[in-house]
Amino acid sequence: MLFDKASALLLANSGLLPSRHVINPLQTANLGRVFDWKNMTAHESLVYHTCYGRFQCAKLQVPMDWTAQKGVDNRTVQIALIKLPAPVPVTDSRYGGAVVLNPGGPGGPGVAQVYGSGEKLQVQINAGPKADNETAKFFDVIGFDPRGVSYTTPTFHCFPSFIEELNYDHSVSGPPGSSDTAFTSFWTSVRTLADSCSKRAIEAGIGEYMSTTSVARDIVEIFERHGEWREQEARKLLSSSAMPESDLPEHVKYQPGQEMVQYWGFSYGTVLGATLADLYPDRVERMILDGVVDSFDWYRGTMTTSLQDTDLELDKFAEYCWRGGPENCDLYHKDGPNSIDQRFSAITQNLMRNPIGVPGTDSFSPDLATYRDLQRIFLGASYRPLESFDLLATIMSELENGNATALVEGRRLVSSSFGSGVSKECDIDGPYSDACNPYHMGGLDDMIHGAIQCSDASPQTNMTIEQYWRYFQDTKKQSKLLGDTGAIDRLFCTQWHARPKWPYTGDLNATTAHPILFIGNTIDNVTPIRNAYKMSTSFPGSVVLRLDAEGHSSGASKSLCTAKAVRTYFQTGKLPKEGAVCLPNRVPFDGYSKEKSPPLPEGETDEELWKAIVGVNYPIPVIPVF
Numbered sequence: 001m002l003f004d005k006a007s008a009l010l011l012a013n014s015g016l017l018p019s020r021h022v023i024n025p026l027q028t029a030n031l032g033r034v035f036d037w038k039n040m041t042a043h044e045s046l047v048y049h050t051c052y053g054r055f056q057c058a059k060l061q062v063p064m065d066w067t068a069q070k071g072v073d074n075r076t077v078q079i080a081l082i083k084l085p086a087p088v089p090v091t092d093s094r095y096g097g098a099v100v101l102n103p104g105g106p107g108g109p110g111v112a113q114v115y116g117s118g119e120k121l122q123v124q125i126n127a128g129p130k131a132d133n134e135t136a137k138f139f140d141v142i143g144f145d146p147r148g149v150s151y152t153t154p155t156f157h158c159f160p161s162f163i164e165e166l167n168y169d170h171s172v173s174g175p176p177g178s179s180d181t182a183f184t185s186f187w188t189s190v191r192t193l194a195d196s197c198s199k200r201a202i203e204a205g206i207g208e209y210m211s212t213t214s215v216a217r218d219i220v221e222i223f224e225r226h227g228e229w230r231e232q233e234a235r236k237l238l239s240s241s242a243m244p245e246s247d248l249p250e251h252v253k254y255q256p257g258q259e260m261v262q263y264w265g266f267s268y269g270t271v272l273g274a275t276l277a278d279l280y281p282d283r284v285e286r287m288i289l290d291g292v293v294d295s296f297d298w299y300r301g302t303m304t305t306s307l308q309d310t311d312l313e314l315d316k317f318a319e320y321c322w323r324g325g326p327e328n329c330d331l332y333h334k335d336g337p338n339s340i341d342q343r344f345s346a347i348t349q350n351l352m353r354n355p356i357g358v359p360g361t362d363s364f365s366p367d368l369a370t371y372r373d374l375q376r377i378f379l380g381a382s383y384r385p386l387e388s389f390d391l392l393a394t395i396m397s398e399l400e401n402g403n404a405t406a407l408v409e410g411r412r413l414v415s416s417s418f419g420s421g422v423s424k425e426c427d428i429d430g431p432y433s434d435a436c437n438p439y440h441m442g443g444l445d446d447m448i449h450g451a452i453q454c455s456d457a458s459p460q461t462n463m464t465i466e467q468y469w470r471y472f473q474d475t476k477k478q479s480k481l482l483g484d485t486g487a488i489d490r491l492f493c494t495q496w497h498a499r500p501k502w503p504y505t506g507d508l509n510a511t512t513a514h515p516i517l518f519i520g521n522t523i524d525n526v527t528p529i530r531n532a533y534k535m536s537t538s539f540p541g542s543v544v545l546r547l548d549a550e551g552h553s554s555g556a557s558k559s560l561c562t563a564k565a566v567r568t569y570f571q572t573g574k575l576p577k578e579g580a581v582c583l584p585n586r587v588p589f590d591g592y593s594k595e596k597s598p599p600l601p602e603g604e605t606d607e608e609l610w611k612a613i614v615g616v617n618y619p620i621p622v623i624p625v626f
Helices: 002-010 110-125 162-171 180-203 212-240 268-279 295-300 312-324 337-353 371-383 385-400 405-423 448-456 465-478 488-493 529-536 560-572 607-615
Strands: 020-022 049-051 055-063 076-084 095-102 138-144 261-266 284-290 356-358 367-369 517-523 543-550 622-624
Touching: 055 110, 055 212, 076 110, 076 212, 095 110, 095 212, 095 268, 095 560, 110 138, 110 560, 110 607, 138 212, 180 448, 180 465, 180 488, 212 261, 212 268, 261 268, 268 284, 268 295, 284 560, 295 448, 312 337, 312 385, 312 517, 312 543, 337 371, 337 385, 356 405, 367 405, 371 385, 371 405, 385 405, 385 543, 448 488, 465 488, 517 529, 517 560, 529 543, 543 560, 560 607
Parallel strands: 095 138, 095 261, 261 284, 284 517, 517 543
Antiparallel strands: 020 622, 049 055, 055 076, 076 138, 356 367
16 A cells, blocks of 8 residues: 555656656546547637547647748647536526636646546636525636647657657666766756757657747637637527527627636646736736746746745654654654654665665566655655655655665556556557557657747757756755756756747736736745745736645645635636735644545535545646656
């Protein structure tokens, strides 16, 4: 059981790191062959087909180059979309339109996000049980795979197959800060990959068109086409009811060129949202940016505003462990948090100096647990402290006793899940056929993150190894445990050659039609709360809601206060008061277990909303590779 939990922890979101494997719930649920994305026809309008039960799927054809002049031969992109319909028809006065989600990454597959968590997120934005029936709103929830990603075509990959990507991952030496040799090897390896990858992106014809600005324009097009679909759907409903078209409700009529945007973006999705808001401020009707990236830093490519608060999670780990007591925390120490912190540090330093051998079994050869494995474990836990700190404590306790089986077993289970999950599905067609290659099933994300980030960023190709070494040392100071991993983003960009046809040139300073709601946690391992306040100053009228919890984005914690603020915003447009702070309902080491259906907190009455925030699976699980 511990091994299974360790595997799950290794699948926690890496957020802003490149070279990531995304485990797509559409694949792991064995649904990839049930709905045929590959042979689905793309249209310039939204033509939906029933998929995955109560969902609807479509492929929307948009121009490859949004900046091309009319009459110029322009290739197209076929965007994969999934919709969870509102529980009321579009003709109902309570129909609130569509809300588009983005899970972050960049490169996170929105189809997978909505399939995995769309119902839970829809509960948070739809009217609650006590809402006034005349003013209540119910929304469609839409997710899409951005350019180059998963089921959207053309799809981009750095590697010819998932096996080759795994081989590359295993060949990378690290951590890069462990020695001069490791650093120079990493410099050469990552730059060689980036050089090859960017050339493949250009040859594939998509590399110059994956920038955030192009995706922001795609979102506007999704809402334009949704408005067109909405009116057509209303006319069908009226016709089937033998009602005259004169009864067409005003709120369903398509407004060409004026359809408003409703959006909820997480992590990198906040860069996408901020860009959209700056380019099209008059289109913003509702926008929540959750787990906020410093978009100024993002576009400069300096990448220095992510890890400042990461190590604060170590302090909170020790505090919560001590408060939870020995019955909830295996690393508990009676002398208090400082002693727990010292114990954690000693275990870490010992593993750095002395890797631990793990005996072989009937299924696996002997192996070695290293400091790199521990970095992965802590990185995963820092994204979801509430759900993961207890397992981290157990693993640390076992390491203290010289037992590293959980570390190695978790890594093995993650790696084997790729091959086994595909081979069972694809015995007939073969593991490398188009139908069964997980690249074509939305199974792997490979270097999409780096492709988009480096395309957006100011060119970094003039950076020398000496300059990068100084940057590397400065980044290490941000986090003693994960600082060296945070510097890898920029390294990849030093050899990225695909420049966007439509680069972002704005100033991230706009007054939107309706103010933006920013949400940030007091301690966030990759998007410090200061980023939310900084970005809010660029969008007049916006407000920051601070969730006094740890982890990445509001989904990392369980807070009814935050969920109610999200619902109120989408329902009425009302923002929290300036300086508003929400508290979590549960904290690490208090006995919380998602699997045991945590009871509704005392004094609360909305059972459905509580179950929704407990059950949400965002962020989409990924495996960091560094």
